[in-house]
Amino acid sequence: MKTMFVPCFSTIKLKRSLMKKALEKLKPYGSVGLVAAVQFIPQLSVLEQYLAGKKETQRAYGKRTELKSQILGCDVAAAQKLDVDCYLYLGTGNFHPLLVAARTGKPTVVLNPVSEKLSLVHEKEASRLITKITVMRERVLGAYRIGIIVSTKPGQNRLKRAIFLKKKLEAEGKKVFVFVANEIVPESLLDFPDIEAWINTACYRLIDDSERFERPIVNLDDL
Numbered sequence: 001m002k003t004m005f006v007p008c009f010s011t012i013k014l015k016r017s018l019m020k021k022a023l024e025k026l027k028p029y030g031s032v033g034l035v036a037a038v039q040f041i042p043q044l045s046v047l048e049q050y051l052a053g054k055k056e057t058q059r060a061y062g063k064r065t066e067l068k069s070q071i072l073g074c075d076v077a078a079a080q081k082l083d084v085d086c087y088l089y090l091g092t093g094n095f096h097p098l099l100v101a102a103r104t105g106k107p108t109v110v111l112n113p114v115s116e117k118l119s120l121v122h123e124k125e126a127s128r129l130i131t132k133i134t135v136m137r138e139r140v141l142g143a144y145r146i147g148i149i150v151s152t153k154p155g156q157n158r159l160k161r162a163i164f165l166k167k168k169l170e171a172e173g174k175k176v177f178v179f180v181a182n183e184i185v186p187e188s189l190l191d192f193p194d195i196e197a198w199i200n201t202a203c204y205r206l207i208d209d210s211e212r213f214e215r216p217i218v219n220l221d222d223l
Contacts (some may be wrong), residue, residue, distance in 0.1 A: 001132050002084075003154045005154075005155075006022070007039070007041075007066075007067065008038075008039060009038075009039055009041065009042050010040055010042075010043065010113070012040075012043060012113050012114065013043075014043050014046055014050075014113060015116070018111070018113075018118075019046075019047055019050045019051075021057065021118055022047070022088065022111050022118060023050075023051065023054055024110070025109050025118050025120070026051075026055055026086065026109060029055070029084075029085040029086040029107065030042055030056060030085045031056040031058060031083075031084040031085050031086075032051070032055050032056065032057050032058070032084055032085070032087065032088050033057075033058050033059070033060075033079055033082040033084040033086070033087040033106075034047070034048055034058070034059050034069050034087075034088055034090070035059075035069050035070075035071045035076070035078050035079045035087060035088070035089050035090070035096075035100060035129065035178045036069055036071070036089065036090040036091055037070075037071070037090070037091035037092070037096060038067060038070050040090045040091050041067050041068075041069065041070060041111055043090060043113055044069055044090045045181050046141045046183075047088075047090060047111075049118070050080060052146065057137070058080055058184060059078070059082075059125070060077075060078050060079075060081040061076040061077075061078060062075045062076070062077040062078035062100045063075055063076065064077075064155075065077075071096055071099075071100065072090075073095055073096060073099065073203075073204050073205055074204035074221065076096070076099050076100045076103050076104075077105070079100045079170075080102055080103055080104060082125075084106065085106065085107075086106055086107040086108065086109060087100050087101075087104065087106055087107070087109065088108075088109045088110045089108055089109065089110050089111065090111050091110075091112070091113075092112050092113075092114050092115070093110075093179050094110070094121070094125075094181050095205070096143065097121050098125055098126060098129060098188075099129075100121075101123075101125070101126035102126040102129040102130050102133075105126075105130070107121070108118060108120070108121040108126075109121075119130070119144060126167055133218065133219075134140055135216040136207075136210070136216050136217065136222075137218050137222055137223060139197060139216035139219070140197040140198070140216050140223075141223075142197075142217045143174075143177075143196035143197035143216065144174060144175055144196060145174075145175045145177075145183065145194055145195055145196045145197075146169060146174055146175070146176050146177070146195070146197050146198070146199060147176075147177050147178075147179050147187040147189070147192065147195040147197070147198050147199070148162045148165060148166060148176060148177070148179065148188045148198075148199045148201060149179050149180045149181075149184055149189075149198055149199065149200045149202050149204035149206070150162045150178055150179065150180045150181075150201050150202065150203060151180075151181065152180060152181065152182045152183060153182060153203075156201075156202050158201040158202075158220065159178075159180070159201075159215065160172070161201060161220065162178050162199075162201050162220075163178065165199065165201075165220070165223075166178055169178075169215050177192075177195065178217060179192075184206060186206075186209055186212035186213045187212065189213060190213075190214060195215060196215060196216075197215055197216040197217070197218075198215055198216070198217040198218075199215055199217070199218060199219075199220060199223065200217055200218070200219050200220065201219075201220045204219045204221075206219075207219055
């Protein structure tokens with residue numbers, strides 16, 4: 001079945017007073033990398049115009065995204081490509097900006113256009129995420145029987161990369177199995193107790209429920 005992906009943009013208008021507060025928050029930093037969730041890309045362009053002449057801003061395309069400055073929960077390349085002092089994320093929630101802060105090591109300001117609140121991703125939060133990823137990665141790579149999780153969903157299917165990784169790990173003496181499903185339910189994977197660790201190539205939010213897998217689990221890109 002052919003699938004068409006159509007971006008759905010928010011109609012929220014950024015208040016000038018809110019953009020002014022964002023500028024104040026960015027005062028300690030020289031250059032700013034602008035990133036956003038897909039629905040707020042139009043508002044990001046408005047914010048960029050407001051910051052023009054007041055702050056040096058940079059934007060880039062990600063690896064798996066079609067829009068400039070767009071980031072995903074599994075792809076913050078639009079931020080990583082930039083050489084800046086800090087980042088400004090336009091969107092709701094903390095998952096995306098936390099990954100930006102963890103992957104870049106740079107201060108990340110969050111501007112929520114819905115709640116109209118500004119915040120800064122706490123360094124300790126980013127540090128905890130980095131530590132968790134590092135520990136999980138070492139535990140996964142130290143395992144002998146490894147399961148690679150693959151989703152059949154459009155945009156999440158990385159079967160070719162999973163097979164490549166399987167061959168690479170087997171060349172290092174590992175026993176590797178590929179598990180393919182449309183819906184990834186941690187409890188269903190408990191039926192395979194011989195698997196010592198998991199590598200996730202599907203939705204990267206799966207590791208939010210890492211304790212439900214009862215085994216070490218790490219996302220593909222974090223290897």
